[in-house]
Amino acid sequence: MLLDVDGVLNPMGRPTRDYRRYRCTIGGEVYTVHLNPMHGRGLLDLAIATGSELVWATTWEQYANEWIAPRIGLPSLPVIPLPPQPPSEHGEMFKTPHVAAYAGRRPFVWFDDQVWAEDENYLRVRRGLDDFLLIHVDPMRGLTRRHLGMAEEWLTLTGFSQGP
Template sequence: MKPLLLLDVDGVLNPMGRPNPDFRRYRCTVGGEVYTVHLNPRHGRRLLDLALTTGSELVWATTWEHHANDWIAPRIGLPSLPVISLSPDVPCEQGEMFKTPHVAAYAGRRPFVWFDDQVWAEDEEYLRVRQGLTDFLLVHVDPERGLTSRHLGMAHDWLTLTGFSQGS
C-alpha cells in the first residue's frame, strides 16, 4: 500500500499572507467566480520529488476538488492528481474539520501525510479514536506562509523513519 501525500490548496500552496518573490500571481475562474491565487512553481517539483523518494501518491484534499487539476496543478508543474470528494453532507461529530471524515474514508488503512492549514488536535483525535487510524501525520501549515521546506522535511522523515516509505 503506497502512502498518501494529501494536499490542500488555500493556506498551503496558496498562502494567505503576503507571498515572497518565489510566488506568482494568477487569476482563476471557477464556477463564475474569479479567484486570485499566489503559487510557487517550485512546489510541484518538490512535491513530486517527495512522492518519488518515499514511494507515495499525491492526492488533492481541497475544496478546489477537481478544479485543482485544472487551475493549480499545471501552474506548479504537477500532473493531474486523484481528488478526495468533499461532499458537504457529512456532519462533524467532535469538532473535527469537515474534510476529516472524507480523508478517513479515502485513506482507509493506507498511511498518509496530510498538509493542511486547518488540521488540529480534534482532527487527530477523530482519526485515531473514532476511525481507529494510527498511521498518519497531520502537518499543520501556517496559512500566512504556506508550505515550506520544513513541512516537506517532516513528511519525508516520518515516512522514512516509520518504514512507510517505499522509495528508500
C-alpha cells in the same frame, strides 16, 4: 500525501518573490491565487523518493487539477470528493471524515492549514487509524521546506518509504 490548496499552496499572507499571481475563473467567480512553482518539484521529488501518491484534499476538488497542478508542475492527481457534510459533533474539520474514508487503512501524510488535535483525535479514536501524520501549515506562510522535511522523515522512519 494529501494536499490542500488555500493556506498551503496558496498562502493567505503576503507572498514572497518566488510566488506568481494567477486569476482563476470557476463557475463565473474569479479567484486570485499565489503559487510557487517550486512546490510542485518538491512534492514530486518527495513522492518519488518515498513511493507516495499525491492526492488533492481540497475544496477546489477537480479544479485543482485544472488550475493549480499545471501552474506548479504537477500532473493531474486523484481527488478526494468533499460533498457537504453535517456539522461536526466532535470538533473535527469537515474534510476529516472524507479523508478517513478515502485513506481507509493506508498510511498518509496530510498537509492542511486547518488540521488540529480534534482531527487527530477523530482519526485515531473514531476511525481507529494509527499510521498518519497531520502537518499543520501556517496559512499566512504556506508550505515550506520544513513541512516537506517533516513528511520525508516520518515516511522514512516509519518504514512507509518505498524509496532507496
